Amino acid sequence: YANIKSMRLVAFESLNDTRMDMIVSEFMTIWRKANVGQTNENVTVDILDKPVDSDKDANVSIQSKLSSLSPFILNSPQIISRKEPLLFFRKREYQRDRPLSTIKKIHFGVSFNRFVKVWSSLGHELNKERLTALLDKARSNGYIISSGIENKGKAPVVVVSIMENTTKLNVARAYFHALFLTHVIKVKDAANGKIEQLQMLERAGTEVGNVIDAAWTIFEKSAKLAGWDLSKTELQTEGFVISIKN
16 A cells, blocks of 8 residues: 555656546546537537538638637646556556546557558548558658448447657647547537438548647647646557658
């Protein structure tokens, strides 16, 4: 007991899977309470619950609202260290209450072939043009992400492939993106039961893609304000990276 207590006094400012789950779950709760959307009398509509708007002016308006948000107040490393379960302590209790990453299964650091399999389940065909677009996105962001169905009859999954030698900050953003997408899929799954599942997943991915840059900027500022160092992020992966040879 003394050893457990002393370990809890150590506050790590870096993020691992558990800490990332905890603060992104907290971030998403605040996000949905921030009224980021359109308000009509007493009804607030979250932008993540709406269909994708093809009107460019509407999307610009959404981005403007996002950019005007102040950083959120997130729990500090000191507070999280008191809540974070140790591997050998309260594991069952934590697994029961574990936040976002177990709502829909996230596979982080998968092979490109596995990524394409899941991505293709949404109806995409991997031709030369789309391959180029995927690899360009991987170069630009340090990762690519998709939801989809890996095994027929099973729940949707989120897969992330990571570029070789990408920065830890990009890895943190990739996991944030995956958790954000997971949250939106959960919301849409509950609210839009009559919508065909693959259509819902495609819509969720598009909507998240429209706001993820702004959301990440807010999260990055919020995490820094709380005392987290995202450049020291250490996350478990499935061991694969994308290596592009010229």
